[in-house]
Amino acid sequence: MMNVAAHRFSDAGLVELPGGAVSIAPMLLAKRMQAATSRKIPANETIWCEGDARSHIFVVRTGAVCLSRTLANGRRIVLDFAYPGDIIGMGADTHPCDAHTVQLTRLEAIPAGAFKRAVQEDPEFGRQASIQVANALSAAYQHVVVISKLSASERLASFLVALSRRNEANGLSALSVLLPMKRLDIADFLGLTIETVSRTFTRFRDAGLIAMDQHNVVVFRDLPKLRSLAAGESEDE
Amino acid sequence: MMNVAAHRFSDAGLVELPGGAVSIAPMLLAKRMQAATSRKIPANETIWCEGDARSHIFVVRTGAVCLSRTLANGRRIVLDFAYPGDIIGMGADTHPCDAHTVQLTRLEAIPAGAFKRAVQEDPEFGRQASIQVANALSAAYQHVVVISKLSASERLASFLVALSRRNEANGLSALSVLLPMKRLDIADFLGLTIETVSRTFTRFRDAGLIAMDQHNVVVFRDLPKLRSLAAGESEDE
DNA sequence: CGGCCGCTTGACTATTATCAAAGATGGTGG
DNA sequence: CCACCATCTTTGATAATAGTCAAGCGGCCG
Numbered sequence: 409m410m411n412v413a414a415h416r417f418s419d420a421g422l423v424e425l426p427g428g429a430v431s432i433a434p435m436l437l438a439k440r441m442q443a444a445t446s447r448k449i450p451a452n453e454t455i456w457c458e459g460d461a462r463s464h465i466f467v468v469r470t471g472a473v474c475l476s477r478t479l480a481n482g483r484r485i486v487l488d489f490a491y492p493g494d495i496i497g498m499g500a501d502t503h504p505c506d507a508h509t510v511q512l513t514r515l516e517a518i519p520a521g522a523f524k525r526a527v528q529e530d531p532e533f534g535r536q537a538s539i540q541v542a543n544a545l546s547a548a549y550q551h552v553v554v555i556s557k558l559s560a561s562e563r564l565a566s567f568l569v570a571l572s573r574r575n576e577a578n579g580l581s582a583l584s585v586l587l588p589m590k591r592l593d594i595a596d597f598l599g600l601t602i603e604t605v606s607r608t609f610t611r612f613r614d615a616g617l618i619a620m621d622q623h624n625v626v627v628f629r630d631l632p633k634l635r636s637l638a639a640g641e642s643e644d645e
Numbered sequence: 646m647m648n649v650a651a652h653r654f655s656d657a658g659l660v661e662l663p664g665g666a667v668s669i670a671p672m673l674l675a676k677r678m679q680a681a682t683s684r685k686i687p688a689n690e691t692i693w694c695e696g697d698a699r700s701h702i703f704v705v706r707t708g709a710v711c712l713s714r715t716l717a718n719g720r721r722i723v724l725d726f727a728y729p730g731d732i733i734g735m736g737a738d739t740h741p742c743d744a745h746t747v748q749l750t751r752l753e754a755i756p757a758g759a760f761k762r763a764v765q766e767d768p769e770f771g772r773q774a775s776i777q778v779a780n781a782l783s784a785a786y787q788h789v790v791v792i793s794k795l796s797a798s799e800r801l802a803s804f805l806v807a808l809s810r811r812n813e814a815n816g817l818s819a820l821s822v823l824l825p826m827k828r829l830d831i832a833d834f835l836g837l838t839i840e841t842v843s844r845t846f847t848r849f850r851d852a853g854l855i856a857m858d859q860h861n862v863v864v865f866r867d868l869p870k871l872r873s874l875a876a877g878e879s880e881d882e
Numbered sequence: 883c884g885g886c887c888g889c890t891t892g893a894c895t896a897t898t899a900t901c902a903a904a905g906a907t908g909g910t911g912g
Numbered sequence: 913c914c915a916c917c918a919t920c921t922t923t924g925a926t927a928a929t930a931g932t933c934a935a936g937c938g939g940c941c942g
Contacts, residue, residue, distance in 0.1 A: 534772060
């Protein structure tokens with residue numbers, strides 16, 4: 409239903425995904441935990457850069473991570489956000505994107521070699537990986553849809569609804585969401601500018617679709633309408 | 646370097662990919678050919694629809710296939726084009742997109758069951774699949790970049806340059822390309838309208854970047870400039 | 883030969899980006 | 913604890929790019 413690529417939980421245990429974030433079931437993860445070390449990273453810190461050699465696979469424990477690419481002339485694109493439970497840094501030998509924290513974040517770092525070995529030794533592990541990547545690819549396609557065919561309002565609605573659904577999947581309320589990232593990150597994820605994102609938030613508020621006490625807490629006042637917007641079912645067409 | 650997702654050849658033999666197209670090495674394909682039947686399909690014919698149960702995996706032999714999604718209100722997005730050598734229709738049990746021919750196309754149809762069995766029986770087969778999907782995901786990310794941050798000219802340049810590189814990879818000239826698909830397909834792939842695509846072709850022609858005798862044959866007159874455009878290195882920034 | 887389909891071109895509109903500046907917010911040090 | 917500063921967000925005015933609406937052109941097929 410949305411663009412936040414990796415935030416789909418599955419009954420599978422595994423994972424693999426070049427640059428994107430993937431969910432991992434606790435038990436299978438636990439099997440590999442002996443090799444992992446924990447790292448605590450402040451907000452707005454770079455975890456790796458595009459082109460860096462991949463040394464570790466990271467599991468997000470707390471906080472949030474932003475995965476992005478930057479073009480020659482400085483234009484930046486956010487490809488995905490990773491939240492607790494997501495795993496990031498898999499795939500090719502060199503990272504295809506930058507990764508930075510958007511708030512204080514705790515990561516488990518699993519050496520790339522150990523992870524690779526685990527995938528090779530356990531065929532089921534590898535099979536589940538394929539499924540996860542296929543899901544991530546579906547999500548990336550959905551991101552293409554959102555960016556290429558939805559208006560500013562529809563894009564922001566789609567972003568908020570995805571966060572709402574994620575809350576729901578985690579047993580939290582679907583009626584409010586926290587926005588750990590900055591407006592710039594949201595804008596670059598949705599292919600908009602910070603001004604347009606800000607104005608759209610204001611319009612949503614004025615239209616009674618959401619309420620915002622602080623600018624990183626959104627309370628939904630008309631979730632059905634937002635969902636309809638997110639699906640591109642707007643009246644104008 | 647581009648968005649035409651599946652058009653990356655690798656030394657791997659395999660494949661897997663929800664909706665997208667993937668290249669397959671001739672030899673490994675041959676091993677499975679006994680189960681395949683050939684189909685010849687006219688232009689503008691639907692191969693499958695979004696939501697259909699997946700019955701076969703198809704290998705494109707000649708022609709070209711367009712993979713697309715359509716939103717509730719009719720807006721359409723082209724996710725990928727598939728050319729000879731590409732394999733389409735893998736992934737989930739139901740197709741996540743529509744597929745239609747853009748010209749007379751010959752397909753090899755491999756029953757889904759036979760394909761699945763082959764993947765399960767041969768671990769290396771499955772491992773290569775993961776790699777292919779990872780590549781497809783990288784390409785999808787690149788598509789996101791193109792659509793969210795490039796101007797109309799840059800998007801079209803990126804499309805043309807990708808076709809040029811594909812020719813090159815196939816031992817053909819990089820200096821001209823054929824466009825088997827309609828303007829609408831190009832527009833929906835690049836997140837533009839047919840009018841904008843048409844105007845951009847005209848501007849490229851007027852600027853001496855390309856020559857076009859027929860509207861489906863493009864001859865490059867300034868490939869370096871086009872490549873620079875495609876990379877988003879335009880002077881205006 | 884005629885009609886249809888797809889491509890091109892033109893005039894105008896609209897959405898979003900850009901440029902600019904004024905509030906918030908949060909953290910730091912006095 | 914408060915004040916200040918840097919950073920982020922919001923708001924406003926204007927501009928530019930691409931979309932929309934409309935019409936004309938051209939080739940292809942019946």
